[in-house]
Amino acid sequence: MSTAENNTLSQTAAALSTTEEQPLVARNENRSQRPESEAFKAFMAQQWEPKPTELPAEAEVAPHAAKRRRTISDLFPGERLVIPAGPFKVRSNDTDYRFRPHSGFAHLTGLGLDHEPDAVLIMEPTEAGLGDDGGQHHSTLYFRELAGHDNPEFYANARYGEFWIGSRLSHAQIRTLLSIETADLAELEVAVTKDAGVPEVGGMRIRLLREVDLNADALVDTSRINTGVDLEKSDELDGKLAEALSELRLIKDAWEVEQMKVAVAATVNGFHEVVKELPRAITHHRGERVVEGAFFARAREEGNDLGYDTIAACGNNATVLHWIRNNGQVHAGELLLLDAGVEADTLYTADITRTLPVNGRYTDIQRKIYQAVLDAADAGFAAAQPGRKFRDVHQAAITVLAERLDAWGLLPVSLEEALSQDGQHHRRWMPHGTSHHLGMDVHDCAQAKRELYLDGILTEGMVFTIEPGLYFKDEDLAVPEEFRGIGVRIEDDILMTADGPVNLSAALPREADDVEAWMAGIYSPTGE
Numbered sequence: 001m002s003t004a005e006n007n008t009l010s011q012t013a014a015a016l017s018t019t020e021e022q023p024l025v026a027r028n029e030n031r032s033q034r035p036e037s038e039a040f041k042a043f044m045a046q047q048w049e050p051k052p053t054e055l056p057a058e059a060e061v062a063p064h065a066a067k068r069r070r071t072i073s074d075l076f077p078g079e080r081l082v083i084p085a086g087p088f089k090v091r092s093n094d095t096d097y098r099f100r101p102h103s104g105f106a107h108l109t110g111l112g113l114d115h116e117p118d119a120v121l122i123m124e125p126t127e128a129g130l131g132d133d134g135g136q137h138h139s140t141l142y143f144r145e146l147a148g149h150d151n152p153e154f155y156a157n158a159r160y161g162e163f164w165i166g167s168r169l170s171h172a173q174i175r176t177l178l179s180i181e182t183a184d185l186a187e188l189e190v191a192v193t194k195d196a197g198v199p200e201v202g203g204m205r206i207r208l209l210r211e212v213d214l215n216a217d218a219l220v221d222t223s224r225i226n227t228g229v230d231l232e233k234s235d236e237l238d239g240k241l242a243e244a245l246s247e248l249r250l251i252k253d254a255w256e257v258e259q260m261k262v263a264v265a266a267t268v269n270g271f272h273e274v275v276k277e278l279p280r281a282i283t284h285h286r287g288e289r290v291v292e293g294a295f296f297a298r299a300r301e302e303g304n305d306l307g308y309d310t311i312a313a314c315g316n317n318a319t320v321l322h323w324i325r326n327n328g329q330v331h332a333g334e335l336l337l338l339d340a341g342v343e344a345d346t347l348y349t350a351d352i353t354r355t356l357p358v359n360g361r362y363t364d365i366q367r368k369i370y371q372a373v374l375d376a377a378d379a380g381f382a383a384a385q386p387g388r389k390f391r392d393v394h395q396a397a398i399t400v401l402a403e404r405l406d407a408w409g410l411l412p413v414s415l416e417e418a419l420s421q422d423g424q425h426h427r428r429w430m431p432h433g434t435s436h437h438l439g440m441d442v443h444d445c446a447q448a449k450r451e452l453y454l455d456g457i458l459t460e461g462m463v464f465t466i467e468p469g470l471y472f473k474d475e476d477l478a479v480p481e482e483f484r485g486i487g488v489r490i491e492d493d494i495l496m497t498a499d500g501p502v503n504l505s506a507a508l509p510r511e512a513d514d515v516e517a518w519m520a521g522i523y524s525p526t527g528e
Contacts, residue, residue, distance in 0.1 A: 034156060041152060048149040051167075055176040061110035061346070062179045064255045066133055068248055069108050073123060073135035075244050079205045081123040081137065082192055082220060083108060083245070084213035088117050088159060096159070098305065102212045103347065103440035104245035109141060110178050112347040113304055115168065119143035120216060122191050125204075141178070144185040145171055192219055197227035206234075207241040246447035249439050251461035256439065257495060259348035260463055263303065264493055264504045266342035267350035270298035271508055274312075274338060275522045278330070278358060287330030288312040291338065299342040307341035307349025308442040314358065318487030319471040321432060332359040335366055337487050347440050351465055352505045353491030360519045365482050367512050369470055373488045374510060376400040376468035380434055384466065384494060384501040390456045394434035397468040402426040410479055428478070429470050438463045438493055460498045467491030 072081065085101035099114040106112055109121055123137035131137045146162045147153035155163040162168075171182040183191070197203020208220045224234055252260065277294040281287035291312040299306045313323040314330045318337035330336060336358050341350040355370060357363075362370060376397040383396035399419065405426050406415040418425040437444040437453070444463075445453065469489030472479045493504040509518040 044152075044155055045150040051148070051170070053170075053172075056169075056173055057176075058179055059110055059177050061255055062177070064253050065108060065110035066179065067253070069123065069137070069139050070133045070135045071248060072108065072244060073131060073137040076123075076207060076241070077128065077136045078125045078199075079207050080125060080192070080196070081121075081241065082206060082208045082216060083121040083123070083241075084209060084216040085109075085111070085116055085119040085121075085143075086212045087215070094158070100305075100347070102209065103249075103444075104209055104242070105212070106347050107245070107249060107440060108139075109180065111141075113345055116141075116143040116174075118185060118213070118215075120185070120188055120192075120213070122188075124191075138181070140181045140183050140191070141174065142183050142185050142188045142191065143171075143174070189219060192216075193223040196223045196229075198229055203227055203229075205237070208238050209242055209245065210235070210238045242447050243449060246445045247449065247452055250437065250445050250448060250452060250456070251459060252439060252463050252495075253461070256348065257461070257463070259344055259346045260350070260439070260493065260495070261504060262346075263307070263342050263344040263348050263350040264352070265507075266298065266302035266344065267340065267352050268505065268508050269302060270295040270340060270342055271338065271352070271354060272522065273298045275356070275519050278336075279523055281330040282332055282358065285329060286327050288314055288317070288326040288328045291330065291336065292326045295338070295340045299340075303342040304345045304347065305343050307343040307351060311337065311339035311353075313337045313339075313487065316474045316485040316487070318355070318489075319473045319485070320487075321471070330358055333363070334358050335362075335486060335488065337489055339489065339491065341442060349438070349440070349442050350493055350505065351438055351442050351467075351491065352493060352508060353467055353469075353489045354508060354510075354515070355488045355490065356515060356519065360523075361516055362512055366486060366488075369472075369483070369486055369488050370490075370512055372401060372404040373468050373470055373490050374512070375404070376434075377466055377490045377492065377510070380466040380468060381492075381494070381501055381503070384458060384464075384496065386458055386460060386496060386498060386500065388458050389454075390435065390458060390464070391454045393458075393464075393466060397434040397466065398426070398430065401430055401468060401470060405429065412478075429472060430468060432469070434468050435464050435466055438465055458496050460496055462496040463504075464494055464496075465491050466494055 083105050085105040088096040088099055091097045099117045101111060105121055120142045121139060122142060123139050125136060126138050128136050132139055144160060146168050153161050155161055158164045175182050195204045196206055199205045206220055208216065210217055224231055273294045274291050277290055281290035284290050292310045295310050296306060309324040311323050312326045313320060314328055314336045315334040317323045317328050318335060336356045338356065339353040341352060343349040357366060379400045380393045380397035383392045402415060402419055405411050411418050411425055413423060413425055417423045467489055471487045472483040474485045476484060490510060495502045495504050509515045
């Protein structure tokens with residue numbers, strides 16, 4: 001060990017042996033080296049332009065959000081509903097992820113983007129008909145308004161200070177923008193806990209959207225313990241609120257449908273950017289990262305962020321259903337499975353998959369497998385008719401795949417046995433579902449009851465995916481060698497209308513010939 005290393009270790013040991021007076025929680029601020037003199041504080045409080053006071057117009061989403069709150073109000077009369085946005089989430093030490101509110105909160109308030117971490121929506125019960133929009137609750141949004149220039153938090157708080165994170169809307173501006181009452185977050189504890197208790201003896205029942213904000217969980221749970229409320233039963237009741245918020249998003253209103261179209265259009269543009277970058281991806285030792293980066297740039301340019309981690313999987317990586325490492329090479333002659341979606345500023349996301357020939361042309365075997373998946377997707381689309389069950393889409397698509405696998409001689413049993421509930425041999429090569437609901441979450445409405453989801457009836461306003469696939473892994477000895485290392489998935493975003501399904505992502509080519517022609521119009525893999 002060198003002398004310098006010895007000296008460093010000695011200094012560290014000496015520091016550890018001394019009495020440390022600075023609290024551990026305060027040490028992250030050591031890097032800031034912020035002046036603490038009274039002269040500095042006085043100077044920082046002076047000579048700032050007054051904050052703008054003009055009020056915005058009502059947001060287009062405001063009346064839609066109000067209708068959603070009214071629907072929830074009617075489901076839980078006489079109960080206080082607590083719906084947190086959630087706090088910042090730490091990425092590393094004192095560095096946070098970009099804030100994104102919980103989808104249930106965003107859906108009921110209309111607040112998207114990175115507005116108001118720690119905010120909480122409280123729906124306070126009133127007499128029937130006297131609440132907002134004639135409902136049974138009065139809604140108030142509790143949030144922390146940023147400190148003024150005369151408050152040290154303005155420059156001293158790296159999480160919430162305007163000097164660090166920029167401005168946010170005031171209470172007056174939020175009230176006007178969203179047509180909702182607001183209050184300061186400092187008043188939250190009283191608002192949550194007042195008169196709380198066992199309903200049978202006159203107490204107020206609280207329902208909480210749990211596991212969103214640990215502070216809100218602790219506040220409600222402490223109140224329940226102090227007032228003798230049954231915690232186990234309360235957890236079940238809380239679950240019903242989460243379920244209702246999820247089911248509320250099963251049917252999209254007209255405003256939401258337009259946001260889905262915005263997200264899809266941006267995603268289509270992202271796929272175009274990826275194809276432009278394929279020549280560089282082929283030459284890069286981590287070409288999948290080139291693909292991922294090209295799409296991410298478009299997501300940030302046109303939307304808020306990615307709707308989910310991009311799957312940029314080439315060759316055998318495409319047979320890994322959730323391949324998000326994206327650290328592999330991109331080889332000419334292989335297929336690139338790109339599963340990606342842009343999240344719009346309103347938090348609605350697309351979810352599209354295309355499987356592209358890296359060099360612009362499918363081989364015969366690639367085209368054979370691709371066509372089978374496309375036929376399955378078309379069968380699912382044909383089955384997606386108003387009045388049919390959601391699960392019918394999957395059954396139609398998976399039947400086509402089973403028939404094709406049988407024709408290729410891959411099934412170890414008859415087609416009939418494979419398709420039976422006791423068989424399912426074909427699922428070796430397509431183990432996931434064909435569809436899921438789509439909206440604010442990429443797997444939207446996930447807490448909805450089974451009878452409203454899998455067994456639910458396809459209804460006007462639903463938005464969902466159709467995404468069959470076939471995945472033949474390199475190590476799969478049950479398939480011919482020429483199949484191995486090929487993964488294909490085709491995924492589109494579908495809007496159910498009264499007249500039948502509409503493919504929102506139809507602008508992105510699906511037919512093999514069309515994919516090749518589209519790619520040829522963007523780049524020449526040979527550099528010609």
